[in-house]
Amino acid sequence: MQIRVSPGTSSSLQAGALVVPAFSDARLDGAAQGADQELGGAITDVLASGEIKGKTNEVALIHVKDLAVKRVLVVGLGDRAKFEPQALAKYAGTAVRYLGKRNVRSIAIALPLEAQHHVRAAASFVVEGALAGTIDTTTYRSEPEKPIVLEELTVVSTAGSHQFEARALDEGIERGRVLGEAVNAARLMALTPANDMTPTHMAKRAEELAKEFGLRFEALDEERMKKLGMGSLLSVSQGSDQPAKLIVLTYEGDPGNPEKLAFVGKGLTFDSGGISIKPAENMHEMKYDMSGGAGVIAALSAVARLKPKLNVIGLVPASENLPGPRATKPGDIVRAMNGKTIEVINTDAEGRLILADALCYARELGATKIVDCATLTGSMVMALGHAATGTMSNDDPFVKHFLSVANQTGERYWQLPIYEDYSNAVKSEIADLRNSTGRPAGSLTASAFLQNFVGTTPWIHLDIAGTAYVDETPYMAKGPTGTPVRALVAFAEDLAKTRVAAKNGAPSTAAKS
Numbered sequence: 001m002q003i004r005v006s007p008g009t010s011s012s013l014q015a016g017a018l019v020v021p022a023f024s025d026a027r028l029d030g031a032a033q034g035a036d037q038e039l040g041g042a043i044t045d046v047l048a049s050g051e052i053k054g055k056t057n058e059v060a061l062i063h064v065k066d067l068a069v070k071r072v073l074v075v076g077l078g079d080r081a082k083f084e085p086q087a088l089a090k091y092a093g094t095a096v097r098y099l100g101k102r103n104v105r106s107i108a109i110a111l112p113l114e115a116q117h118h119v120r121a122a123a124s125f126v127v128e129g130a131l132a133g134t135i136d137t138t139t140y141r142s143e144p145e146k147p148i149v150l151e152e153l154t155v156v157s158t159a160g161s162h163q164f165e166a167r168a169l170d171e172g173i174e175r176g177r178v179l180g181e182a183v184n185a186a187r188l189m190a191l192t193p194a195n196d197m198t199p200t201h202m203a204k205r206a207e208e209l210a211k212e213f214g215l216r217f218e219a220l221d222e223e224r225m226k227k228l229g230m231g232s233l234l235s236v237s238q239g240s241d242q243p244a245k246l247i248v249l250t251y252e253g254d255p256g257n258p259e260k261l262a263f264v265g266k267g268l269t270f271d272s273g274g275i276s277i278k279p280a281e282n283m284h285e286m287k288y289d290m291s292g293g294a295g296v297i298a299a300l301s302a303v304a305r306l307k308p309k310l311n312v313i314g315l316v317p318a319s320e321n322l323p324g325p326r327a328t329k330p331g332d333i334v335r336a337m338n339g340k341t342i343e344v345i346n347t348d349a350e351g352r353l354i355l356a357d358a359l360c361y362a363r364e365l366g367a368t369k370i371v372d373c374a375t376l377t378g379s380m381v382m383a384l385g386h387a388a389t390g391t392m393s394n395d396d397p398f399v400k401h402f403l404s405v406a407n408q409t410g411e412r413y414w415q416l417p418i419y420e421d422y423s424n425a426v427k428s429e430i431a432d433l434r435n436s437t438g439r440p441a442g443s444l445t446a447s448a449f450l451q452n453f454v455g456t457t458p459w460i461h462l463d464i465a466g467t468a469y470v471d472e473t474p475y476m477a478k479g480p481t482g483t484p485v486r487a488l489v490a491f492a493e494d495l496a497k498t499r500v501a502a503k504n505g506a507p508s509t510a511a512k513s
């Protein structure tokens with residue numbers, strides 16, 4: 001895809017369609033106002049008609065004769081006073097999906113004047129959202145749906161005439177491209193059915209991305225894991241013929257610095273529940289149970305391309321959870337890498353078992369900060385629905401920093417507590433821990449369980465069970481969302497920036513990009 005910048009909507013602008021924003025106050029400005037004038041008030045008319053009220057992701061298409069561009073798509077941006085640059089990814093995604101389905105392959109998207117002080121971020125969101133809008137989810141059909149093809153994207157910014165703003169636009173576009181491609185890489189991995197996305201396939205995909213973008217890649221096999229004492233992880237894979245893999249990706253952006261951020265993602269390529277088998281209804285959705293792992297692999301690929309000045313490792317324990325003849329049985333007791341023994345009450349609480357050893361190994365590799373992400377509990381969907389990712393931590397300043405960055409990315413994160421009550425609930429009568437408790441606070445007892453494997457290392461656990469895949473929206477196809485790739489990448493960038501700022505004696509900030 002070609003991406004260009006245009007300073008306005010003048011006659012030199014060539015595209016199949018021009019996309020302009022409308023807020024709910026129906027007041028036009030910037031590029032929208034310019035286009036409206038050239039069109040003799042056609043956009044004002046469509047707003048006055050009430051056909052579109054400027055509500056978020058609403059659209060109205062106008063065919064025009066007075067511009068070089070033959071169509072104008074008005075896309076709603078909601079309340080002007082509440083505008084945030086992150087809304088632009090959905091704005092662009094909505095436009096690309098609407099126009100792409102109508103075969104428009106070249107689109108010019110105008111930034112709202114509201115974004116003029118955040119040109120870099122705005123451009124990044126527009127490009128990321130546009131790319132996310134193009135994904136083809138029908139590749140397995142013998143006659144795939146006509147895919148949305150975006151050959152040319154022009155970012156129209158009336159702020160782009162100044163030198164420094166032009167540079168910010170270019171930087172934002174480049175970042176948006178990297179992030180959008182990473183988001184789509186994660187989504188495509190998750191979309192791939194479990195017969196084509198085994199732990200071995202997942203490791204191969206990680207290796208491909210590592211080669212392409214310059215990451216160190218390693219995948220521990222079961223023999224290695226056994227030697228390392230990862231009895232918890234291996235107790236999950238033993239019910240399946242597919243061997244488990246522990247994928248490790250390494251990015252060294254600040255060699256010699258002992259600080260090392262670890263991302264750990266649950267890569268459960270199919271969760272049948274094991275012997276504690278799940279009901280058949282919706283079990284097919286458990287191919288998405290590797291979304292956290294896909295997110296970590298994709299985030300590392302973006303980090304390798306954006307090159308922030310810090311060290312990041314990505315760990316993905318990848319396994320199936322099946323009720324084969326060697327499967328772990330409820331009541332079995334297994335031993336994790338740190339020596340803790342776990343009574344397996346429910347073999348469907350397998351995510352925490354594979355994460356336990358991966359978290360231990362992250363510390364073994366020298367992680368000084370850990371963020372894990374996992375489609376870990378059905379309770380998470382009960383608690384927050386699909387609206388936000390539950391965010392649990394053992395370190396308040398660390399998680400506050402994460403939240404301030406992650407909630408600016410277009411993804412939503414909401415903190416929940418890990419009270420001692422929950423830590424007590426995961427104690428076993430005959431072993432150190434049990435992997436399942438009663439129904440109350442299932443996401444938080446799961447967090448309390450994981451906390452046993454991070455020691456004193458600052459750690460954040462993201463339960464993406466409700467946010468990793470959702471129904472269709474105007475801006476994205478039904479299925480995987482790419483959560484938490486945007487947040488992980490932004491957090492790595494921000495940690496690098498805050499470190500550099502701290503070195504220079506400046507106070508640390510959770511700066512907007």
Ligand code: BES
Nearest residue numbers: 346348349351375376377378379436465
């Ligand atoms: N992968 C599931 C959690 C899940 C459920 C994710 C629905 C997305 C949608 C996880 O492995 C699981 O089965 N968790 C159990 C834990 C319970 C047995 C303690 C759950 O949430 O029911």
Ligand code: MN
Nearest residue numbers: 271348349350
């Ligand atoms: Mn399960």
Ligand code: ZN
Nearest residue numbers: 268271289351
């Ligand atoms: Zn699971």
